[in-house]
Each structure stands twice: as C-alpha cells, then as structure tokens.
Amino acid sequence: MKEEENILNHQNEENSFLQGLSRVMPYTVPAEYFESLDKNICNSIQLEEETAEIAPLLNRIEKKMPYSIPENYFETVSFKSISEKKGKVIQLQIWKRVMAAAVIIGIMLTTISIWNIQRKADISLAIHQVKTEDLVNQLDTSSGIIYTNTDTDTDDTSVAIEVSEPQEDLQLASDEDLQEYINENIDTQYNYNNVDI
Amino acid sequence: MHKEDSELLLEFRNEATKENAFNQILKKYQERLYWHIRRMIVSHEDTNDVLQNLFVKVWKGLQNFREDSQLYTWLYRIATNESLTFLEQQKKHASVSMTDLEDTLGNRIKADQNFDATRLEWKLQLAIQSLPERQKLVFNLRYYDELPYQEMSKILETSEGALKASYHHAAKKVEEYIKTH
Numbered sequence: 585m586k587e588e589e590n591i592l593n594h595q596n597e598e599n600s601f602l603q604g605l606s607r608v609m610p611y612t613v614p615a616e617y618f619e620s621l622d623k624n625i626c627n628s629i630q631l632e633e634e635t636a637e638i639a640p641l642l643n644r645i646e647k648k649m650p651y652s653i654p655e656n657y658f659e660t661v662s663f664k665s666i667s668e669k670k671g672k673v674i675q676l677q678i679w680k681r682v683m684a685a686a687v688i689i690g691i692m693l694t695t696i697s698i699w700n701i702q703r704k705a706d707i708s709l710a711i712h713q714v715k716t717e718d719l720v721n722q723l724d725t726s727s728g729i730i731y732t733n734t735d736t737d738t739d740d741t742s743v744a745i746e747v748s749e750p751q752e753d754l755q756l757a758s759d760e761d762l763q764e765y766i767n768e769n770i771d772t773q774y775n776y777n778n779v780d781i
Numbered sequence: 782m783h784k785e786d787s788e789l790l791l792e793f794r795n796e797a798t799k800e801n802a803f804n805q806i807l808k809k810y811q812e813r814l815y816w817h818i819r820r821m822i823v824s825h826e827d828t829n830d831v832l833q834n835l836f837v838k839v840w841k842g843l844q845n846f847r848e849d850s851q852l853y854t855w856l857y858r859i860a861t862n863e864s865l866t867f868l869e870q871q872k873k874h875a876s877v878s879m880t881d882l883e884d885t886l887g888n889r890i891k892a893d894q895n896f897d898a899t900r901l902e903w904k905l906q907l908a909i910q911s912l913p914e915r916q917k918l919v920f921n922l923r924y925y926d927e928l929p930y931q932e933m934s935k936i937l938e939t940s941e942g943a944l945k946a947s948y949h950h951a952a953k954k955v956e957e958y959i960k961t962h
Contacts, residue, residue: 615785627929635924638949639956642905647925649816650902652895653825661811663804663840666833 783809786852793843803843807836810853813926814860820909820921821864823889831863838863850935857936861918868914886910901959908958912951919944920951 635642784792784805792802814835819828838859846855872882890896890906897903909917918937922928923944930941937944 614783623929628927631923631927634948635952639952641956641959642924642952645901645905648902649819649925650893650895650900650906651819651823651825652893657829658812658815661807661832663800663807663836666807666836 787848790843790846790848790852803840806839806843806852810856811836813853814856817857817860817921817926818864820925821914821917822867823886823910827867831860831867835860835863851932854932854935857922861936865914904959904962905955907962908955911958912954916947916951916954919947920955923948924952 632643786806789802789806789809792798793806795802811832815828815832818831818835819825822828822831835856839856842859846852868882871885875881875885887907887910890903890910891898909920912920919933922933922936923930928936930944933939933944934941939947
C-alpha cells in the first residue's frame with residue numbers, strides 16, 4: 585500500500601515537471617517546407633512515371649554522379665578563396681596587357697629603325713646618281729660664286745672657281761667702312777688668311 | 782542548416798553582413814550549381830573556373846536582384862549561360878565542330894580516374910554527352926535536378942510543352958545509346 589502511494593507521488597511529480605515544459609518541437613524545418621512538400625512529392629512521382637514510360641532503363645541507374653572531385657573541394661570554396669584567385673587573374677590580365685604593349689612598342693621601334701636605315705641608303709644612292717653639272721648649276725643659282733668646268737672635252741669633274749663681282753652695297757662702301765667692318769668681325773667671322781682666292 | 786533566401790538577401794544588402802551572407806549563399810548552392818555545370822563541361826578544373834566566375838558575377842549582380850524569380854532559378858540561369866559560353870569559347874579556340882567537341886567531352890569522361898566502361902552510371906554519362914546541347918541541359922535539369930517543368934521554363938526561357946518534348950527525345954536517345962554500347 586505504501587509502495588503504491590510512493591509510485592503515485594512519483595508520477596505526480598513527473599507530470600507536474602512535464603506539464604511545465606513546452607510541447608513545441610525544438611527542431612527547425614525550412615520555411616514553407618510543408619507547403620512545398622506535396623508539390624515536391626508529386627514532382628518526383630511524375631518524373632519517375634514519365635521516365636518509366638519513355639526510358640524505363642533510366643530508373644534502374646543510380647543518380648549519384650560518378651565523377652571524381654578533389655577531396656574536401658566544397659569546404660575550400662569561399663568568398664575569400666574566390667576573391668583571392670580572381671584578384672590574381674585580374675593582376676595577371678594587367679601584366680599580360682603591359683607585356684602586349686611592350687611587344688607592340690618594340691615592333692614599332694624596330695620598324696622605324698629599319699625604315700630610317702632604308703631611307704638613308706636611298707638618299708645616298710640618289711646623291712651618287714646626280715650629275716656633277718646638275719650640282720654645279722644648283723650651286724650657281726644659290727651663290728655669287730661661279731663654278732665652271734674648264735675641260736669640257738674630258739670627264740674631269742674638277743672645277744675652276746671664279747668669284748663674281750662684289751655686290752652693289754659692297755661696291756658703294758668706302759675703304760674705311762670696310763676696314764671697320766673687318767675689325768669688328770675678325771674674331772667671330774671667317775679667317776680670311778686661310779682662303780686662297 | 783541554411784537560412785532562407787529572403788533572409789540571406791536582406792543580409793547581403795547590409796554592408797556589415799554582406800560578405801557573411803554571400804558565403805552562406807555560396808555554401809547553400811555551390812554543390813548543386815557545381816554539378817549542373819560539371820554535367821555540361823565534364824572537366825573539374827574547367828567547372829571550378831566557371832563556378833568561380835559565376836560567383837564573381839553573383840557578387841556583382843546580387844545587389845540588383847529583384848526577387849521576381851527565386852534565387853536558385855536566377856543562379857541556375859547564370860550557371861547555364863556561363864556553361865554554354867564556356868563551351869562556345871572552347872569550340873572557337875580549338876576550331877572544332879560540335880561533333881568533335883562531343884568526342885572531346887566523351888574522352889574527358891573516359892579519362893576520369895574512376896571511369897569504368899562496364900558500369901551503367903558511366904554509360905549514362907557518355908550517352909548524355911552524345912546529346913545536342915539544348916537536350917543535354919533539359920535532360921540534366923529534369924533527370925538529375927528533378928526540377929519541375931515550370932521552373933525549367935523560367936531558367937531556359939522555353940515553353941513547358943517544348944521542354945516536355947525535349948526531355949522525351951533526350952531520354953529515348955539516352956536509353957538507346959546505353960542499350961547499343
């Protein structure tokens with residue numbers, strides 16, 4: 585009798601303890617899980633029936649992908665790893681652009697150098713092709729000195745130089761003026777002592 | 782336990798919690814997106830590269846995501862476009878035809894360290910690679926990802942009827958390939 589009383593007391597104690605606890609399940613489920621559950625089940629059944637009708641063999645194959653992937657691959661992917669890697673790619677792209685610009689500049693400089701060498705060679709060749717008479721005529725028109733080839737019967741290209749008459753303004757100048765002009769410019773102008781006229 | 786998309790998007794729009802929210806989005810969807818891309822591209826290295834580009838684009842574009850579609854639909858659409866662009870670039874770089882590319886992808890499958898020609902899972906992969914790109918996409922989204930046609934329609938911007946027909950043709954071809962190889 586006493587034992588029964590003890591059991592009853594113990595049960596009452598337990599009940600009062602449990603009654604104090606909340607009956608709400610502490611587990612969490614994704615939001616709208618129950619709203620979409622029927623749709624998901626229907627979709628799976630529909631897919632299985634559809635596939636069974638078209639290609640029944642496919643329902644007998646395991647859907648797990650057989651490909652190999654590096655161990656812990658999904659644990660290593662993060663915002664940090666992506667931004668670090670993509671940052672490097674961007675840097676590499678900038679480096680590639682700098683290299684490409686350097687190559688282009690190099691090609692341009694080489695092309696300009698080759699073009700300059702070619703041009704100098706062309707000028708030199710053109711000068712060699714000009715006749716002495718043409719050169720004399722050209723100089724004749726641009727200075728007061730007359731160059732004449734004294735020996736027209738030969739191919740001798742040496743020329744005799746005649747000085748043309750002094751220009752009018754020099755003719756009109758007095759000896760004193762000329763001497764004064766020479767004295768003033770003797771240091772900076774031409775050294776007349778070295779000229780054989 | 783992953784948070785709801787709406788909660789993550791809200792956190793992403795707050796500068797203080799932006800990076801953490803992005804990491805959670807990445808963790809929530811990376812595996813599904815990885816396999817979606819890999820089924821198209823086959824190589825792990827290429828898939829990894831495309832996946833990273835995808836998440837760079839998500840980081841840049843998520844601020845302007847308008848929630849008129851579900852987040853995973855938007856992510857799948859970007860993943861699909863990135864995969865197709867990658868395959869297109871490969872064709873251009875190597876000047877290979879579509880048939881050559883299928884052979885290349887088939888060879889990549891055979892090069893996997895786990896490849897076993899006698900097993901149905903591997904035959905299935907080879908069969909999928911023999912499909913035209915569009916059918917391949919439809920088959921993968923329906924068969925592996927088990928997406929309803931309604932969702933697929935939003936990702937691929939194609940009518941549900943056309944998608945059903947496409948899956949029907951693809952599944953027939955795949956079964957035929959497995960039976961004859």
